[in-house]
Amino acid sequence: xxxxxxxxxxxxxxxxxxxxxxxxxxxxxxxxxxxxxxxxxxxxxxxxxxxxxxxxxxxxxxxxxxxxxxxxxxxxxxxxxxxxxxxxxxxxxxxxxxxxxxxxxxxxxxxxxxxxxxxxxxxxxxxxxxxxxxxxxxxxxxxxxxxxxxxxxxxxxxxxxxxxxxxxxxxxxxxxxxxxxxxxxxxxxxxxxxxxxxxxxxxxxxxxxxxxxxxxxxxxxxxxxxxxxxxxxxxxxxxxxxxxxxxxxxxxxxxxxxxxxxxxxxxxxxxxxxxxxxxxxxxxxxxxxxxxxxxxxxxxxxxxxxxxxxxxxxxxxxxxxxxxxxxxxxxxxxxxxxxxxxxxxxxxxxxxxxxxxxxxxxxxxxxxxxxxxxxxxxxxxxxxxxxxxxxxxxxxxxxxxxxxxxxxxxxxxxxxxxxxxxxxxxxxxxxxxxxxxxxxxxxxxxxxxxxxx
Numbered sequence: 115x116x117x118x119x120x121x122x123x124x125x126x127x128x129x130x131x132x133x134x135x136x137x138x139x140x141x142x143x144x145x146x147x148x149x150x151x152x153x154x155x156x157x158x159x160x161x162x163x164x165x166x167x168x169x170x171x172x173x174x175x176x177x178x179x180x181x182x183x184x185x186x187x188x189x190x191x192x193x194x195x196x197x198x199x200x201x202x203x204x205x206x207x208x209x210x211x212x213x214x215x216x217x218x219x220x221x222x223x224x225x226x227x228x229x230x231x232x233x234x235x236x237x238x239x240x241x242x243x244x245x246x247x248x249x250x251x252x253x254x255x256x257x258x259x260x261x262x263x264x265x266x267x268x269x270x271x272x273x274x275x276x277x278x279x280x281x282x283x284x285x286x287x288x289x290x291x292x293x294x295x296x297x298x299x300x301x302x303x304x305x306x307x308x309x310x311x312x313x314x315x316x317x318x319x320x321x322x323x324x325x326x327x328x329x330x331x332x333x334x335x336x337x338x339x340x341x342x343x344x345x346x347x348x349x350x351x352x353x354x355x356x357x358x359x360x361x362x363x364x365x366x367x368x369x370x371x372x373x374x375x376x377x378x379x380x381x382x383x384x385x386x387x388x389x390x391x392x393x394x395x396x397x398x399x400x401x402x403x404x405x406x407x408x409x410x411x412x413x414x415x416x417x418x419x420x421x422x423x424x425x426x427x428x429x430x431x432x433x434x435x436x437x438x439x440x441x442x443x444x445x446x447x448x449x450x451x452x453x454x455x456x457x458x459x460x461x462x463x464x465x466x467x468x469x470x471x472x473x474x475x476x477x478x479x480x481x482x483x484x485x486x487x488x489x490x491x492x493x494x495x496x497x498x499x500x501x502x503x504x505x506x507x508x509x510x511x512x513x514x515x516x517x518x519x520x521x522x523x524x525x526x527x528x529x530x531x532x533x534x535x536x537x538x539x540x541x542x543x544x545x546x547x548x549x550x551x552x553x554x555x556x557x558x559x560x561x562x563x564x565x566x567x
Contacts, residue, residue, distance in 0.1 A: 424477020
């Protein structure tokens with residue numbers, strides 16, 4: 115988390131690094147399956163006359179993405195026979211996950227929902243499981259492939275690829291289905307997974323030897339402490355090493371401050387997530403057309419998000435993580451006040467463009483910086499497990515609170531709702547400032563010790 119001394123030119127040049135560029139293609143591979151088991155899937159089912167009640171059950175497929183931390187320890191510790199020896203710990207798991215997604219999408223392309231609806235659901239769950247697993251291991255690869263100072267750029271490029279994939283799997287799949295067939299749409303998406311597979315085959319595996327050697331003594335000590343000295347069962351020893359040690363290591367390394375970090379992770383995006391579910395209803399209720407929402411809210415918003423993401427990555431390289439982290443928290447909370455102002459104006463397209471640009475640029479900056487921050491917290495012995503936990507924790511409070519957003523809007527109106535959501539962002543700003551201040555104090559103490567020595 116040290117402050118950087120790079121020029122802006124050097125900071126932006128980071129996007130030309132091969133490992134950073136590779137994250138764009140990994141982002142495509144990760145983003146492609148998401149809509150194919152969510153909104154695109156629901157459109158397919160409805161087009162085939164499946165009832166809305168049945169379609170509603172597809173939401174349960176998404177639970178897979180929220181519980182991926184459960185099997186992350188397996189990805190962190192289990193070797194795939196032969197493949198891990200040939201490709202390495204991360205690349206082997208990425209490849210298996212990608213192949214699983216591609217095969218699942220291919221299988222779905224061969225089915226008629228009217229005749230084989232349970233099979234469509236079953237392969238949808240397979241795609242979601244393999245996609246969530248791919249997310250876990252790509253996050254681990256991203257963190258281990260480069261130093262912390264480049265994590266913002268890695269995250270920005272990953273988000274770019276992910277967003278492009280959402281356009282392909284959303285609008286692109288619908289376009290193919292309209293002019294060809296749903297079978298052709300899902301077949302095309304299965305083929306496009308080849309982009310990620312090719313990337314996995316071309317990139318280099320991160321070096322795990324140094325980290326593994328440093329943490330072997332830690333794991334061995336905790337195995338003896340939990341299970342007692344002497345011989346242990348393979349399953350119980352694996353559980354301590356792969357499941358317990360990632361959490362023990364995080365709390366031992368950070369002490370009581372670990373609670374502050376987990377609290378900060380949980381609240382940083384509350385303001386952003388809590389308002390998201392009301393955005394489209396807000397635009398429609400204000401009088402904007404669907405075309406306005408599509409052109410300004412989606413397409414223009416996409417461009418602004420990408421600008422913000424790349425700016426966020428450059429800020430991390432230029433200034434370190436913590437100062438841009440404060441900036442992101444302030445921007446995300448403040449942009450909700452622009453929504454509150456828009457609520458008083460009516461369907462003003464100029465102001466809609468201003469609000470959308472501010473909201474998406476701030477979201478892009480904050481997401482890139484926050485991903486870099488989370489990446490800096492993990493121990494690379496347990497990258498997949500710890501990051502999966504962090505990424506799950508960062509969305510749960512916001513999703514829970516967003517469930518009450520409709521109640522607030524119905525009772526108080528949109529203007530009051532957005533002001534309340536902005537206020538929800540204040541604790542994240544204060545905690546970000548505290549974390550920066552604490553880190554600066556530690557760095558000053560170290561510099562004084564070095565000078566005295």
